[in-house]
Amino acid sequence: MKQYLQHNPWKIIEDSFHPEFNEITESVFSLGNGRMGQRGSFEETYSGKTLQGNYVAGVYYPDKTRVGWWKNGYPEYFAKVLNAANWLGLEISIDGIVVDLHTAKILDFYRELDMKEGFLFRKCKIELANGNIVSIVSKRINSMADDESVAYSFSITAENFSSKDVKIKAFIDGDISNKDSNYGEKFWEEVKTGFGQNSSFVWSKTLKTGFEVYTGQLIKLFVNNQIQDLQAEKIQQVKYTGLNYSISLNQGDELTIQKFAVNLSSENHKVSTFEQKGQDYLNRIAEKGFEQMVKDHSVAWGRKWAINDIIIDGDIAAQQGIRFNIFQLNQTYTGEDERLNIGPKGFTGEKYGGSTYWDTEAYCVPFYLATAPQKVAKNLLIYRWKQLDRAIENAGKLGFSKGAALYPMVTMNGEECHNEWEITFEEIHRNGAIAYAIKDYVDYTGDRKHLVEYGWEVLVGIARFWAQRVNWSEDKQKYVMLGVTGPNEYENNVNNNWYTNYIATWCLKYTLEVYQEILKDFNSEANQKISSTNFTQAEITQFEHIVSNMYFPRDEKRGVYLQQDGFLDKELIPVSGIPAGQRPINQNWSWDRILRSVYIKQADVLQGIYFFEDDFSLEELERNYNFYEPFTVHESSLSPCVHSILAAKLGKEDKSYEFYNRAARLDLDDYNNDTEDGCHITSMAGTWMSIVKGFGGMKVKNNQLHFKPFLPSHWNSYAFKINFRETQLEVNVGKKGTEIKILSGPQIEVKVES
C-alpha cells in the first residue's frame, strides 16, 4: 500500500515528485472521455520511468496468441487494446539542454487531477544542468464537450536567465507499440502524414483489423500571453510529424505552447473525409481557444456530477475515493455508442486486453442503470445480443451444439480472445452473469418488452449451454458440473463449483419463467421469437429436470454451501495465518500452492448469495460470510465491494467500512501493487454499489425501490442520487435518519427499512 497522494474531496494531489511511483501516478491521473483517453504522462520529454499510453475506443488488434503448449479450442488471437499515436509530443530545449524532469534538479513540484472540472494540472520549478531555472505550468483536458479533441496549455518561465536558443518541437508520434505485444511486433502502419498552417497530422492504420485513425495537432505559441506568429520547420518521418520552432526568451518571460489535437477514427468517419474534417476540427477548436474549451469541458463535467456525485460528510479519504471511482467510470464509458464496452483498464493502461468481461454485467450494469439514462444499460445488453452468433460459434468450438451459447471471457468483437484454458474453457460462470443482467435490467427499468425483443434469444442460448454442460452422475443421482473455474480464480478445474451450479440452474429456471411470461404478454412476437430459436417442449422438460435435480455441495455440519467438491479437504487456516511478507499470495506463492490452499481470490459462494439474496436467509448469509470471509485474500479488485455490501447487510460496520475503503481507494493507494499497469475501472462500479447497495441497502422488489440504510458511525452523512424509471431521487443518510427527495419526475413510493 502506498500513500503518497494527498487526501482532498475533489482533487488527487501529488505535492512532491515521486519518480519511483511515476507509472502509478500516470494511471491514476489518466484522462478520458469515452471516445479516447490517455495516461497522465508529462507533455514534455521525460527520460525516467514512464508508460506512455494513448487509446482510441473500439480500436484493437488481434495479437497472435502466445502459449506454452497449444490446446484445441484456444483462440488464435488475443485482441489487444491498442496503444495509439502519442499526440502529447513536446520537446523543449534551452541552450541545447532538454527540459526533462528526470535529468533536471526539481526545486518545486505539484500536480493534481481536478475531478470536478476534469483537468490535469502541474506547476513545478526545475534547475537545468547549466543552472538555468525554469518554471512549468501545464493544464490538460480530454474534452467531454468536443469528444474527439484534446488540448493542453504548457508554459515555461525563464526564471534566472535569458536565452536566444529556445527550441520547441511539437510532435505526433505514431510509431508506437504495445508494452505487452506478444512477439514484440508493431501493430500500426502509416497511411499518410502531412502539414497545415502550424498543424500536422499522422494517419495510421492497424495491421490486420484495418482500423484507421487520424491524429492531428495545431500549435499556438505565446510569449507573455502575446501570440507569436512563427514559421514552423516541418519534420516528417514514418508515422511521425513534428513542428519545430525557435525563439528567444528574456529573463522573466513566459512562453506558452497551446496544443490542440484531434483523433478521428474510421469507426466514426469515412477515411476519405479525414484530412478535411481533421483540419476543420483543429481550426474550430483552436479558434474557440484553450480557455473556452476548458470551460465547455467543465460544464459537461458539471452535468455529469449533477447526477452522479456522491457526497460523504466526515471522511475525506472515503469522499475522495468514491469521487475518483465515479470520475473514472464517466471517463471510460458514456453509453452513447452501443459498439463500445467497459474495458478493465479503460483508457488507463493496456494490460489484460479485450474490452468486455463479465465485470460489465455483474458490476457496471447496476451503476449505469441507476445513474445514466436507461438506454445506456440497454446498450450494454444489446452489445451482447449482437454478439450472440459469435457466442454460439465459440461454444461450437468447444463441442457444444444446437444453439448453445458461451459468451467469451474476454472479447472485443464477440470472439473469445483470452488464452488460458482454465479461464477460457472453464470460467464459464460468466455466461450466468450475462443472463443475470437481463433480469437486473428488466426488474430495474420495468422494460419487459426487452425480454421478447432481445432477452429471449440470449437466455435460451445460455440455458442451452448449461443444459449441455451439466451431466448426470449415476453415482450421485444428480446433475453435476465438472471441470470449471468459479469466480474465485484461485481454483482451477474444480467439480461442482456451487456458484456456477447455482447460477446455471437459475438461468434455466429464469429462461423457463421468461418463456411463460413473454408468451403471456407478447404472444405473437414471442411465438415468432421462440420458433426462430427452435425451442421445444423436450427442452422445457430437460431444463425442468435439471432444475429439480441439480447437485449443490453443502456442509450440513457448518450449514454452509461448499465452494466446490472437496473444499473441506483443504487446510482451513484463515488469511491471518499467512506469514507476514507472503501477501499478496499471487506475487509470492507458486500457482499450485495457491490452488490447493483454502485462500479465495474474490467472492465466490458469497457472490452467489449476493446475486440471489432473496433466496437466502440472513442467518444463511451470516454463516457463509463468517466461514468464507476469513479465507478471502481479495486479490481481485472485484472482491472488496461485494464483501462490503454483504457486511453492511449483516450490520458488520467495521468490515463493511474496511472493504468499502479498500474498494474505493484500491488504485489511489495501490493496494494490490499493480496500479502502474492501469486503474481497475470495472471494479469502480462496485465501489459505487458498496455505497448505494451496501450502505444504502438499495434494491428493487416488485417494481418498488427499497432502502435499508446504514451509516458508518464516524461519518456524518452520505448522499447519492439515482434514477429509478422516470424519477430522479436523492437519498441522504445522516445521523438523524434517512431523507429521500424526489428531484424530478413522478412521485414514487419508496420503502425505507430500518
Next chain:
Amino acid sequence: MKQYLQHNPWKIIEDSFHPEFNEITESVFSLGNGRMGQRGSFEETYSGKTLQGNYVAGVYYPDKTRVGWWKNGYPEYFAKVLNAANWLGLEISIDGIVVDLHTAKILDFYRELDMKEGFLFRKCKIELANGNIVSIVSKRINSMADDESVAYSFSITAENFSSKDVKIKAFIDGDISNKDSNYGEKFWEEVKTGFGQNSSFVWSKTLKTGFEVYTGQLIKLFVNNQIQDLQAEKIQQVKYTGLNYSISLNQGDELTIQKFAVNLSSENHKVSTFEQKGQDYLNRIAEKGFEQMVKDHSVAWGRKWAINDIIIDGDIAAQQGIRFNIFQLNQTYTGEDERLNIGPKGFTGEKYGGSTYWDTEAYCVPFYLATAPQKVAKNLLIYRWKQLDRAIENAGKLGFSKGAALYPMVTMNGEECHNEWEITFEEIHRNGAIAYAIKDYVDYTGDRKHLVEYGWEVLVGIARFWAQRVNWSEDKQKYVMLGVTGPNEYENNVNNNWYTNYIATWCLKYTLEVYQEILKDFNSEANQKISSTNFTQAEITQFEHIVSNMYFPRDEKRGVYLQQDGFLDKELIPVSGIPAGQRPINQNWSWDRILRSVYIKQADVLQGIYFFEDDFSLEELERNYNFYEPFTVHESSLSPCVHSILAAKLGKEDKSYEFYNRAARLDLDDYNNDTEDGCHITSMAGTWMSIVKGFGGMKVKNNQLHFKPFLPSHWNSYAFKINFRETQLEVNVGKKGTEIKILSGPQIEVKVES
C-alpha cells in the same frame, strides 16, 4: 494409421517414394550412436517437405519460456535439444539442373533402414527436367565404432547422357534454427570456419550455454571407382563452409562422393584441440575408408544384437516392431556417459525439449538393467543423484523446504524446464518413479551398497517432499493430496489421484525400510549419510503417521480404486462410444471436454497396479483392468505397453497382443499421427517390457528370477536374452514350452511358473 512401410524382419523398407509422409520416414529412418544422430533426410538437395535435424548429445539451449500468463514458479527457460550443424550438405547439378527428388520425375525408388548392420540405404532413378536420367545409390552410417564420426557414400550414374557440367557442392551448414524456437531466434553463433585438403569445418557455439561443436567434413570423389584428384573451390560464409567441384561425366559413368564427417563437442574435448583433433580424425577415417568404416560399424552392431535381439517366429510385423524399438534405443543411449540421458525423441526430432522425463526411470531403466552392463542403469540413477541439489532448489521455488526434493518433469541439467503449471507444478508423481527405480535397480542387481552410497539421499529428499505435499483433512480424518496431475494427463489439478497417493505412501514406507536396512548393513557409512541429511526421529514418526493414515479413493461397489476424487461423477461411456472421426481426442476435442470426460490418456490406476503388482491380487487387477481399460484412449506412447503387460498377466491374449503391436509399431505405423515430429524413444523400452515382462512374465522376487510365460497363439515362438547379475540367459518360449539356457556366467536357479 499409415502402412506404407514394408514388413521385413530386419529392415524398414519404403519401396516407392511417399513424399507426403517424408517427414515421418525421416523420423523412422533416423540414425544415431548415443553421441549424436540425425534424421533420415536425403543427403542431396530436397526442396519438398523435410525436417532436417542433426543433434549432438548433451548440447542444449535454454529458450526463453513462452506462456500466455506468467505464474509464479514457472521456469524462466525451456531447455531445448538443439538442432546442430547439418553435415549432410550436398548439392549436385548437371547442366545447371539441381538433382532434387522434389522437382525430378521419379522413375524408381527404394530406401531401407538396415537394422542389423545399422545403415541407411537408397537406390533410385530419376529423370531431370531436361530428360537426363540419373541413378542414385547412397549408403550412410552413424558410426558405432568411431562414435564421433559419420559417413556416407553417394553415387550417381549418368544413365542416358554425357555432361561436361557436373557441379558438386559438399557443405556443412551451421546456420540452423530449431523448428520450435519460441521466438524464432537462432541459438548458434560462429566461432570459426576453415579448410584443409578437400576438407572444411564449421565451429559453432551455442548462445547462453556456450557449448561448442566442431563439425568437419572430408570429401573423396570417384568416377567408376577411380579416385579423382580434384581441386575444390572453397566457399566460406557465416557458419558455413562448402567445397565445390566440377567434373565431366560420360554416359554410363558412375560418380561417387564419399563424405566423412566428425562432430567434436566441448563436452568431450578442449576446444583448443578442436582443429587439430578434427583434422586428424577426418584423415584417420578417410584413410580407413568408407567400406572399412561400414564393416567396423556393422561389427559393433553385431555385438549389440548379440545381447539385445528378440526373435519372434511367425509374425513378421511383430518381429520388425520389436527390432525397430531395440534398434532405436541402442542408437539413443549407450550408457557410456553418465551425463547423458534418454530424450523422448532421442536423435529423431526436437519436439518436447529436455532430455530427461520420468520415462527414464519408469520405462527405460528395466530395459537397460536386463540388457546392458549393470553400470548403465546405475549411471542413470547417479544422473539423478547428481541433480539432487537442483531438485531441492526446484521444490524450494514451489514453497517446500528442509531438504524436500521435487525432481523436474523435464530437464537437461537438473533444472525444471517445462512450462505448464498443470504439468510442472502438479504432475509430481514423477518423483515417485525416481524412488521406484532405486528399488528396481537394487532388487535386480543386488547392489545393496547403492542404497547407502546414493539411494538414501535421493529417497529422503523425495520422501520429505511427499510429507510436506500431503495435508491432513479434518473432514476425512486422513491425509490427502490436493491439486495434482496423475500419469493420465487428461486430468489436471485433481484431488487424491490414487496413483500419486499410492506411490507417495510407498516412497515414505520404502524410505523408512531403507533407513533400517542401511543402518543394519552399512552402519557407520549409513550413520554418516543419515546425519548429513539431518534425518530425525520426528520425521520417522511423521512418515509413519502418513503411511498409516493416507486416504485412497475407492469404489466399494465395484471394488476398484478411483483414479481420483469425483471420478464416478463422470459419464462412464467407453471409448467405443466416441463417435468415429473424433479420435485421437487430443486432436479433435477442446481441452475442457477432454478433462471432464472419463477418457484416460495412459495407464494411471493401472500404472500403480503394474508397479506394485505384489500388493494386489489378480482379482483386484482384473476388476481394475476391466473398469479402466475401456475408458483408455492410449494417446500417450507410454500406455499400450503397460496394458499389454497387464493383459498378458490376466491371460487376455487378444488385448495383450493388440497392445503389444500398438506399442511396437507406434512409429512404424504412425498410430498417433505424430511420428513426423520424431520417434517415441522412451516408450520403446516399454515395448521391450511388453515381451519380457508381459509375454515372458519376468520378475525378480527375493533375488530370484521368475518367469510366467505366455505365447500369443499365432506365434511359433519368441526368444530373448537377458542379463541377471553375473549370468546371461536366453529364454525361448515356444509351443512346446519354455526353454531357458544359461549363455554365460554362473548357473542360477530360475523359476518358471505356468
